[in-house]
Amino acid sequence: MSDYFSLHQDKIINSTIVLVVFFVLQLIIGIIVRAIGKSKKIFTSRAKIVARYFSVSLFLITLLIIAFIFGVNIDDLVVVFSSVFAVIGLALFASWSILSNVTSGIILFFSFPYKIGDKIKIHDKELEITAIIEDIRSFQIHLRTDNGNLVTYPNNMLLQKAVTLIEKDAFDK
Structure with a gap:
């Protein structure tokens, strides 16, 4: 066992350094995302979700770097990643x-000018919606209409349509 550690000491030290950098970067990214969320008065739960997305991406990059440190052949990684991306691509194509x-x-999260509590109007050809933003989630936004109905509107559609601010912080009134 001690022979293994003495033989791979450089790789273990380099991997440890990469892991420490990973944890430091994860902490910094978490602080930055929470600071952006706080400055834009966004709920902490949304900031945590966005920070988690960045953490998973950073973790995958860290695994790739550690694989290179331990001498994994690039051709082998290409085969593994192409297989994984083919499966993921098929799954995501089915649920694009x-x-x-x-x-x-x-x-x-980073660029939406409205926040929870604002009353907005979404200009859509088929259906114009005037409602208060109740929650902004990973997949959809929850809107409460004047008659009390809850409307879930997909995030991607919200970016494609014109949105007008009618009243700021309608919950506070």
Whole structure:
């Protein structure tokens, strides 16, 4: 066992450094996302979801770097990743709207000018919706209409339609 550690000491030290950098970056990204959420007065639960997306992406990159450190052949990784991406691609093609809504949810977190409690009007040819934003989730936004109905509207559609702010912080009134 000690022979293994002495033989692979450099790889173990480099992997440890990569893991420490991973945890530090994860902490920094979490702090930045929470700070952005706080500055835009976004609920912490939304900030945690977005931070989790970044953490998973960073974790996958870390695994890739550690694989390179331990000398995994690039050709082997290409085969593994192409197989995995083929399966994921088929799954996401079958549920393309889910991926689109998750991506839109991340975009809404950073650039959506309205927040929970604002009364908005969504201009759609088929259906114009005037409602108060009740919750913004990963896949959809929850809107409460004046007559009390709950409308769930997909995030990707919200980015495609014109939205007008009618009243700021309608919950507070």
